[in-house]
Amino acid sequence: MQEYKKKLIEQKQKLKELFESCLNKAMKGELVT
Known part of the structure; x- marks a missing residue:
């Protein structure tokens, strides 16, 4: 269970x-939507 959580x-x-x-x-305007 611990491994799964990790x-x-x-x-x-x-x-x-x-x-x-x-x-x-997006903030820098490199990403155009």
Whole structure:
């Protein structure tokens, strides 16, 4: 159970980083929607 929880937290962290980098690009106007 502990291993599963750890993987879940790691995935959440990666998602968060991905989201933040996308947000940063959007703020700079690099991302066109």
